[in-house]
Amino acid sequence: MSWFDDTPETRRLFAEExxxxxxxxxxxxxxxxxxxxxxxxxxxxxxxxxxITQRLAGARNLTLRTLAGMMDALGFKVVLGHCDHNAPxxxxxxxxxxxxxxxxxxxxxxxxxxxxxxxxxxxASTAA
Amino acid sequence: MTPEEIAASxxxxxxxxxxxxxxxxxxNSEVGLPLKTGQLTVQMGIExxxxxxAESIAMRVAYTVVANRLSRSGGxxxxxxxxxxxxxxxxxPPEVCFSREELDMLGAVSSTLTVHPxxxxxxxxxTTQMGYPSFGLQPLTAHELAELSTSETLADx
Numbered sequence: 680m681s682w683f684d685d686t687p688e689t690r691r692l693f694a695e696e697x698x699x700x701x702x703x704x705x706x707x708x709x710x711x712x713x714x715x716x717x718x719x720x721x722x723x724x725x726x727x728x729x730x731i732t733q734r735l736a737g738a739r740n741l742t743l744r745t746l747a748g749m750m751d752a753l754g755f756k757v758v759l760g761h762c763d764h765n766a767p768x769x770x771x772x773x774x775x776x777x778x779x780x781x782x783x784x785x786x787x788x789x790x791x792x793x794x795x796x797x798x799x800x801x802x803a804s805t806a807a
Numbered sequence: 808m809t810p811e812e813i814a815a816s817x818x819x820x821x822x823x824x825x826x827x828x829x830x831x832x833x834x835n836s837e838v839g840l841p842l843k844t845g846q847l848t849v850q851m852g853i854e855x856x857x858x859x860x861a862e863s864i865a866m867r868v869a870y871t872v873v874a875n876r877l878s879r880s881g882g883x884x885x886x887x888x889x890x891x892x893x894x895x896x897x898x899x900p901p902e903v904c905f906s907r908e909e910l911d912m913l914g915a916v917s918s919t920l921t922v923h924p925x926x927x928x929x930x931x932x933x934t935t936q937m938g939y940p941s942f943g944l945q946p947l948t949a950h951e952l953a954e955l956s957t958s959e960t961l962a963d964x
Contacts, residue, residue: 787844788940790874792851797919797955799911800856 702746703735709753723752810953817916817949820909824864824897829922832867833892834929838937839885840876847874847886851944853955855914859905864897866910866918870926874934874942889933893922915956916949923947 710720717735721728733739734749750757808816849872856867869892875883895918899905905913927944934942 788842789846790940790942791846791848792945793848795851795853795955797853797855797915797952799915799956800854 699737699741702741703737705757706746706749706753707735709750709755713753715753720749720752724748808957810950810957813912813953813956814916814949816909817912817953820905820913821897821917823900823903824913826895826921827863827898828894828896829925830894830896831891831925831929832894833869833890834933835888835890836933836937837885837888838939839887841938842876842886845876845886847876848883849874849942853919855911855919857907857910857914859899859910862899864899864905864910864913866895866897866914868893868895868914868919868922868926870930872930872942872944874939887934887937887939889930891926891929893925895921912953912956916952919952920947920949 710717717731718728721731724731730739731749734741734745747757851873852871854869854871856869858865858867869890871888871890873888874886876886878884923944923946927946931941931943934940
């Protein structure tokens with residue numbers, strides 16, 4: 680007998696908690712990748728540092744808006760994915776949330792000069 | 808006349824004049840295709856129009872710089888175009904009247920050299936504002952301008 684009572688209700692709760700955990704881990708990983716402190720992230724979002732701590736500890740429900748806001752402040756955007764219930768745990772984690780770094784697209788336009796022409800216009804009013 | 812003689816003549820005329828003003832008279836910019844990648848060809852044209860009165864000379868120097876790219880059909884598509892006209896005002900000494908050829912050489916060499924840095928800065932600024940990488944016109948020398956004024960030879964912009 681399993682300790683996990685596999686009912687639709689518990690599966691739903693598990694799925695919610697699993698996603699919340701993946702999201703908070705994602706933010707923590709992004710903070711580490713950027714090499715900034717939680718205080719710095721709080722400053723960028725104009726919130727108290729304790730707010731960040733509570734969000735990452737799961738004390739506050741992380742909404743999609745707050746997740747997107749935190750990742751944006753860290754220079755990332757979030758890409759959502761999904762997988763089958765029976766997929767192995769590794770696949771579930773890798774597909775539940777992915778970080779995608781925002782890339783600034785620099786124009787790749789190159790110029791080739793084909794030449795210059797100089798023309799002097801003679802007007803009737805010009806003294807001869 | 809050789810380019811050296813043209814440049815020398817322009818310098819000689821300019822030495823008798825007093826530069827009184829440089830003004831931007833007109834500008835017009837167009838942007839066509841918003842491009843992120845591609846190879847653009849740039850063509851520059853300079854048109855100089857002398858206008859002499861009893862006391863002064865107004866030298867109108869008009870730049871037209873056009874960037875195109877080759878379309879899939881083989882034709883050219885406009886990417887951007889910058890037109891800017893500067894007027895260089897000179898005061899002439901009393902009872903001096905320059906010949907048409909002297910004015911031509913003054914305009915082609917000296918007046919164009921005078922406004923070229925302003926035109927370069929203007930084109931640089933406008934191309935950036937149009938969302939393209941900034942384009943810088945090549946600096947020109949008196950010799951290059953004198954050569955351009957005598958032939959249809961194309962020089963690097």
